[in-house]
Amino acid sequence: MEENKKTESGQGIHGHEKSGELSSEFPASIPNKESKMDKINSKGVHCWYGDFHVLRDINMEIKHNTVTALIGPSGCGKSTYLRIFNRMNDLIEGFRLEGEVAIDGKDIFARDVRINELRKKVGMVFQKPNPFPKSIFENVAYGLRVNGVTHKKFIEETVERSLKQAALWEEVKDKLDKNALSLSGGQQQRLCIARAIAIEPSVVLMDEPSSALDPISSAKIEELIWELKAKYTILIVTHNMQQAARVSDKTAFFYIGELVEYDDTKTIFTNPKKEKTQNYITGRFG
Ligand SMILES: Nc1ncnc2c1ncn2[C@@H]1O[C@H](COP(=O)(O)OP(=O)(O)O)[C@@H](O)[C@H]1O
Numbered sequence: 044m045e046e047n048k049k050t051e052s053g054q055g056i057h058g059h060e061k062s063g064e065l066s067s068e069f070p071a072s073i074p075n076k077e078s079k080m081d082k083i084n085s086k087g088v089h090c091w092y093g094d095f096h097v098l099r100d101i102n103m104e105i106k107h108n109t110v111t112a113l114i115g116p117s118g119c120g121k122s123t124y125l126r127i128f129n130r131m132n133d134l135i136e137g138f139r140l141e142g143e144v145a146i147d148g149k150d151i152f153a154r155d156v157r158i159n160e161l162r163k164k165v166g167m168v169f170q171k172p173n174p175f176p177k178s179i180f181e182n183v184a185y186g187l188r189v190n191g192v193t194h195k196k197f198i199e200e201t202v203e204r205s206l207k208q209a210a211l212w213e214e215v216k217d218k219l220d221k222n223a224l225s226l227s228g229g230q231q232q233r234l235c236i237a238r239a240i241a242i243e244p245s246v247v248l249m250d251e252p253s254s255a256l257d258p259i260s261s262a263k264i265e266e267l268i269w270e271l272k273a274k275y276t277i278l279i280v281t282h283n284m285q286q287a288a289r290v291s292d293k294t295a296f297f298y299i300g301e302l303v304e305y306d307d308t309k310t311i312f313t314n315p316k317k318e319k320t321q322n323y324i325t326g327r328f329g
């Protein structure tokens with residue numbers, strides 16, 4: 044249905060890179076619960092910052108349309124691990140990775156991968172809402188514009204759809220030309236989510252997306268995450284155990300660069316296999 048919409052109204056991007064080339068490299072964001080193939084696969088991943096061995100032998104298989112929570116004490120490597128999937132760590136001097144990381148079965152470090160294409164498929168939301176000092180509308184339209192989309196109606200429809208998906212539309216529909224910085228923190232974060240999903244990624248990475256927000260905004264973001272998984276595969280770093288338990292299907296517990304335990308969220312929180320996990324989730328350290 045989304046696909047139809049795109050073709051009907053998308054003359055503006057017709058012939059543009061977005062559809063054709065991208066889909067051959069990274070298949071489109073089609074919910075595919077039946078698929079036997081994992082959405083994300085990391086095998087024997089090690090990372091270093093210079094001499095510092097920050098992640099050790101991380102193996103994870105992540106299914107389509109699931110929410111995976113990454114938990115663990117501060118400094119254990121959660122953000123580093125998250126940034127692997129859109130290759131954000133590549134920007135850090137001295138960063139090095141060994142091992143295999145595939146999205147939709149495609150090695151994201153293969154030589155023919157274009158990072159811009161990868162980042163269109165793998166969106167990211169940060170801890171602090173970081174809207175651009177532009178209008179609400181332009182924040183959401185941004186990803187389309189930088190990708191060369193000019194079709195006015197297509198952009199308008201996409202902005203509206205994204206704001207609806209991010210549960211923000213009702214609050215902003217009458218002031219789309221207002222500066223995004225005039226929104227509350229919670230609204231700004233939902234705007235950033237709308238901005239991330241406007242270009243139809245298939246994976247959304249969230250690094251503590253609600254830790255800077257008040258409890259009500261935080262609850263809204265959680266509700267939203269739960270809804271978004273119908274369309275996206277979501278990885279979320281969180282310090283909040285209750286949040287991890289509420290929003291995720293799977294939980295991965297990291298401790299000093301190692302993946303200690305990775306299982307169904309329910310198992311991790313009710314019947315973990317490792318003592319370290321038990322100690323962490325019961326608040327004995329961290
Ligand atoms: N750009 C960087 N250069 C060097 N060390 C870094 C860099 N970013 C993070 N680190 C170190 O890597 C470790 C893991 O960091 P991070 O992935 O941010 O952990 P977490 O998100 O679990 O708090 C920490 O010891 C941190 O100090």
Ligand SMILES: [Mg+2]
Nearest residue numbers: 121122123280
């Ligand atoms: Mg972090």
